[in-house]
Amino acid sequence: xxxxxxxxxxxxxxxxxxxxxxxxxxxxxxxxxxxxxxxxxxxxxxxxxxxxxxxxxxxxxxxxxxxxxxxxxxxxxxxxxxxxxxxxxxxxxxxxxxxxxxxxxxxxxxxxxxxxxxxxxxxxxxxxxxxxxxxxxxxxxxxxxxxxxxxxxxxxxxxxxxxxxxxxxxxxxxxxxxxxxxxxxxxxxxxxxxxxxxxxxxxxxxxxxxxxxxxxxxxxxxxxxxxxxxxxxxxxxxxxxxxxxxxxxxxxxxxxxxxxxxxxxxxxxxxxxxxxxxxxxxxxxxxxxxxxxxxxxxxxxxxxxxxxxxxxxxxxxxxxxxxxxxxx
Amino acid sequence: xxxxxxxxxxxxxxxxxxxxxxxxxxxxxxxxxxxxxxxxxxxxxxxxxxxxxxxxxxxxxxxxxxxxxxxxxxxxxxxxxxxxxxxxxxxxxxxxxxxxxxxxxxxxxxxxxxxxxxxxxxxxxxxxxxxxxxxxxxxxxxxxxxxxxxxxxxxxxxxxxxxxxxxxxxxxxxxxxxxxxxxxxxxxxxxxxxxxxxxxxxxxxxxxxxxxxxxxxxxxxxxxxxxxxxxxxxxxxxxxxxxxxxxxxxxxxxxxxxxxxxxxxxxxxxxxxxxxxxxxxxxxxxxxxxxxxxxxxxxxxxxxxxxxxxxxxxxxxxxxxxxxxxxxxxxxxxxxxxxxxxxxxxxxxxxxxxxxxxxxxxxxxxxxxxxxxxxxxxxxxxxxxxxxxxxxxxxxxxxxxxxxxxxxxxxxxxxxxxxxxxx
Numbered sequence: 001x002x003x004x005x006x007x008x009x010x011x012x013x014x015x016x017x018x019x020x021x022x023x024x025x026x027x028x029x030x031x032x033x034x035x036x037x038x039x040x041x042x043x044x045x046x047x048x049x050x051x052x053x054x055x056x057x058x059x060x061x062x063x064x065x066x067x068x069x070x071x072x073x074x075x076x077x078x079x080x081x082x083x084x085x086x087x088x089x090x091x092x093x094x095x096x097x098x099x100x101x102x103x104x105x106x107x108x109x110x111x112x113x114x115x116x117x118x119x120x121x122x123x124x125x126x127x128x129x130x131x132x133x134x135x136x137x138x139x140x141x142x143x144x145x146x147x148x149x150x151x152x153x154x155x156x157x158x159x160x161x162x163x164x165x166x167x168x169x170x171x172x173x174x175x176x177x178x179x180x181x182x183x184x185x186x187x188x189x190x191x192x193x194x195x196x197x198x199x200x201x202x203x204x205x206x207x208x209x210x211x212x213x214x215x216x217x218x219x220x221x222x223x224x225x226x227x228x229x230x231x232x233x234x235x236x237x238x239x240x241x242x243x244x245x246x247x248x249x250x251x252x253x254x255x256x257x258x259x260x261x262x263x264x265x266x267x268x269x270x271x272x273x274x275x276x277x278x279x280x281x282x283x284x285x286x287x288x289x290x291x292x293x294x295x296x297x298x299x300x301x302x303x304x305x306x307x308x309x310x311x312x313x314x315x316x317x318x319x320x321x322x323x324x325x326x327x328x
Numbered sequence: 329x330x331x332x333x334x335x336x337x338x339x340x341x342x343x344x345x346x347x348x349x350x351x352x353x354x355x356x357x358x359x360x361x362x363x364x365x366x367x368x369x370x371x372x373x374x375x376x377x378x379x380x381x382x383x384x385x386x387x388x389x390x391x392x393x394x395x396x397x398x399x400x401x402x403x404x405x406x407x408x409x410x411x412x413x414x415x416x417x418x419x420x421x422x423x424x425x426x427x428x429x430x431x432x433x434x435x436x437x438x439x440x441x442x443x444x445x446x447x448x449x450x451x452x453x454x455x456x457x458x459x460x461x462x463x464x465x466x467x468x469x470x471x472x473x474x475x476x477x478x479x480x481x482x483x484x485x486x487x488x489x490x491x492x493x494x495x496x497x498x499x500x501x502x503x504x505x506x507x508x509x510x511x512x513x514x515x516x517x518x519x520x521x522x523x524x525x526x527x528x529x530x531x532x533x534x535x536x537x538x539x540x541x542x543x544x545x546x547x548x549x550x551x552x553x554x555x556x557x558x559x560x561x562x563x564x565x566x567x568x569x570x571x572x573x574x575x576x577x578x579x580x581x582x583x584x585x586x587x588x589x590x591x592x593x594x595x596x597x598x599x600x601x602x603x604x605x606x607x608x609x610x611x612x613x614x615x616x617x618x619x620x621x622x623x624x625x626x627x628x629x630x631x632x633x634x635x636x637x638x639x640x641x642x643x644x645x646x647x648x649x650x651x652x653x654x655x656x657x658x659x660x661x662x663x664x665x666x667x668x669x670x671x672x673x674x675x676x677x678x679x680x681x682x683x684x685x686x687x688x689x690x691x692x693x694x695x696x697x698x699x700x701x702x703x704x705x706x707x708x709x710x711x712x713x714x715x716x717x718x719x720x721x722x723x724x725x726x727x728x729x730x731x732x733x734x735x736x737x738x739x740x741x742x743x744x745x746x747x748x749x750x751x
Contacts (some may be wrong), residue, residue, distance in 0.1 A: 002544070098648075117645060118643035120528060120530050120599075120646060120647060121530075121598070121599035125646075142645070143529030145529070182529055187644075203354040211523040212526065
């Protein structure tokens, strides 16, 4: 069902809603295409005309700075026209339904929606309802998926540790509420990682979490053993008020990543975080700024990976060859 | 006078299963099989090859109207009920306004009469405005025609209030129709706390939200002596608890919504709001246990839990869509499917839709007993039909069975001797 919706009749990417249902070869194609865009960011002229004349709407029903900015930069570098809509403070507060918002924007002849929404399934819903020529990219829906974040993390991992089949990855923190975690788990399993381990207290793990294809630990010290990639998740402050955790300090004591705890992982382990970081809550500043941290690399890679996904969804990706001569 | 000819008569209450005729005079059944003297019918219905059984009694429906007429009206939904062979409907009290005063109960009766379908019985609100804090005037509600009291899906603020409400209901020999649901544990969820919700990141509802509320109410049933009927149970451990309570001797009964007997979380197409129901669709094991519970009599009734919606209510991201299915018209074919799959016998299926709910409500109906109202359903168990706009009567098209071909269709429905539906 999911993959039917995401792929067109030729099996090419049409919408990018979830990692689920996408093949390993398609994920690798995304990473390879992103590779060809990555070098471009360092050049003086950073634009290619692949999406010239296309209109992309960033439809953010939930606040975001990093994700929206990198999507905007990615679209601009592909020469698309970009409109940012912050719906959290716009139409829906006047009582307009999600569908009405979409219909109105469709009437303005747009080509792509980049959607972030607080409810799981919102991007699927929009992809199902929207006009057939429009592509939908999920920039995070509720607790369901954040597939572009997962792909930029896969890209970052591959740059440093190219062989997924030997990788042991630990995801630490609020798995229950995390769309990032769900997409990372699916991407890592599709790419054939040796092990995906989730480490969290029971209150932050969904029921039957093993069914996602992970091993489970409730203890950070034990859980970090033999780990190549440490993925930290952001802890939302409201988890304390809803009785999921007693306090930030206790959380840091049990699950906060410190230099000392990081030593338990493999010596060349990398540390990742999708941002924004709560320093001193889930991660010690020394680790976040330390030599094993690739957190800022993740951010810059976000642009190339999102360019690749947008170009592929609009069927204008340059394929596996590097972008040459196409620079404006 | 009406004679229904040569059908296979299945009347579980009277232990009848044989081919014959049913004789009706005015609004009553006067005889089954034996032809009465001087019987001169003005209408003869040929039922050969078909099944004649008591009209169905549905323990939980919402007909909207009263504040929700954009979703459906009494007029549209009684057509659906008649086409489904249903001759008696119990209306949940969460209408607008709530059925918490005799005036609103009278309004329900009036709307039912106007729609040409008088046998709509309101379940009175257990608490005023269903707010779970102050008792409603239950005796007045009973006198105004309410067959039971309940709080629909709304929570009772605390167990002391539930205890008092049950004591008061018991004083007036009123049946409590209870939806077991702890809203705190439910935590605004929209899917079963299981593999599906975990994979799709949907806020989830554990079984314990149902079983804990059920266990508390069972304890209070013993304490207060209140008769309780548990509606729309969804999981294995609820069936076990009801089984134990009955064995122990409590005056309790329970039903299950028809969709819970056929669908599980595995059937939910990702984010398809047609499958959004409360309680949520649970696991295969739960489904099998609910079927087992019907077969061994732990659950004695099947209800439609009919909840028609307008299109907008189901258009949105899954968690924000409104729960419920439009389910009257698929009730019979889905019951017959249970029979075909050997989960229950045909006689049990018919009893769960007629005789047993009549016993729950202590109505003199649900059987083809001479002297009872002539509420009769005649259906062709082999007739295939497609769920599509041509055949569908309910204003709500929110069913996951849309487009499917189902087996078994009602050909005639008689309510108090009046033919209210004919295919």
